[in-house]
Amino acid sequence: MTLSASTPNLAVPEQESCAEGAQPSLRERILARFHQVAADQEKTIAPLTDELVLLESGLDSLCFAIIVATLEDELGYDPFTEAEDVFFPVTLGDFVRFYERVR
């Protein structure tokens, strides 16, 4: 049996604009929060790719706590608290998928 290649890890698009009138995607809203918190906390943030290890992004635990709290206000849920199976994301891709899965 041949194993198929794993799903390619696609880089996250850098631009956050979207088509006129369309709602920003969940991914775009999450990335916008990363940029906002980095700016507020005066942190230099690494390019936001799926493979980026969260703790190597330039943001610290406090920044992630703020991101999760502000996303909860914006989206109405917090997957860390609501998920059936507990999971702590390692990469940015994990983080986005966690929000997509629990949505």
Next chain:
Amino acid sequence: MSASASRPSLRETLLRSRRLDARRIFGAQAEIDLAQIAHGTALGGADLAGRSVLLRVADPAYSAVGLIELDGVARRIVLCPPDLADEALPGVIETARIDAVVYDRAPPPGVAGLVAARLTLPATPAPPQARVALDTEWVMFTSGTSGPPKMVVHSLEGLTGAIKPPAPDDDPPVWGTFYDIRRYGGLQILLRALLGEGSLVTTAPGEPMADFLARLARHGVTHLTGTPSHWRRVLMTPGANLAPRYVRLSGEIADQAVLDALKARFPGVPVGHAYASTEAGVGFEVNDGLEGFPAEFVGRSGPVEMRIVDGALQLRSSRAASGYVGAGAPALAGDDGFVDTGDMVERRGERYLFVGRRGGIINVGGLKAHPEEIEAVINRHPAVRLSRVVGRKSPITGAVVVAEVVLSAPASNEGAVKDEILAECRRGLAAFKVPAMVKFVPSLALSANGKLERPVA
């Protein structure tokens, strides 16, 4: 008041222990050979007998050396935590009647006139000392409070009261801790390593988590301890090749999510959480994998007695501190010997769960933020009439700081006011105290006696 010691000093305990030659303290910078420390002197033979010593080191691993050197010799050791500012030293020296200072790199400012001794490694061989005469006072600082730091007095017997002697056939443990060993939680782990015939891997401020985890793996850590917030960071760090035999949490509320995540990450490994405070000492350990603690703990007899008064946990224990340092300091325990921890609990069935701290004190990743200090900074803004700072639960740091602000008059530029408030907070406060969110509200409820109503944080 130091009495003659009826107990062995730390150095004597080390000298009597097995496998001393193999034991180390692996610091971020220094690797300390415990046999060399036990058989020698790192203080160049300085005579600090009977003195009241300020232990002020830059490298936390050196504090372990200082404690081994001074226990049983000094009348009092004041162990400075990493965040104690130089400006606080004159007050500490006066209050604690310090007459000597032990340092590692450079003497701290403002200690002219005190006997000063430098810790240098490697230790030089020294003849065995005369049997120890003093039951040294161990003085520690309470964590994260505003205002002048408070010092509490412990004895080595009380500090080690919860530590079981090593079993003869146990493999020697290698302890690791994310805490700084100059604070109560970290000191507990240092003492477990020293009394338990083990080694210890310590971290230093600023060491990246991935580097520390790599060192823990390299030294084969078997017993690893930290706050829930530390552990969440471990769970978010890739490639950490750890195989501990025991995982322990303390210092913050351990919620079910982090306990479950650790059980999944380390299958088959016992995951325990412990309750301790600098004032009340080690209270209890919970090893059933569930958050909170069994209701049957309350009212049972034993070395630590527990009761709940107005929703707050109180402890009476021989492991508690004996008091605060300084004339006119408040009593640490009530007349009946119970220490009010300020930690609020709620009963749910057969379990008590921690719900926060009295007075709205917010625990952000193990660091305590007082709402009044933050409100004072916010209230400096001319457009602000009133503010209230509360904790909001966070799955990452346990809690984050949130500010609710009442403006003097409706502002057309709320965004600009918010930015100015946050800029002022960043100038005047540690990062964990800066509100993660600022919300404008029309009013804030006051209690009957005119104080802000504070929810349990």
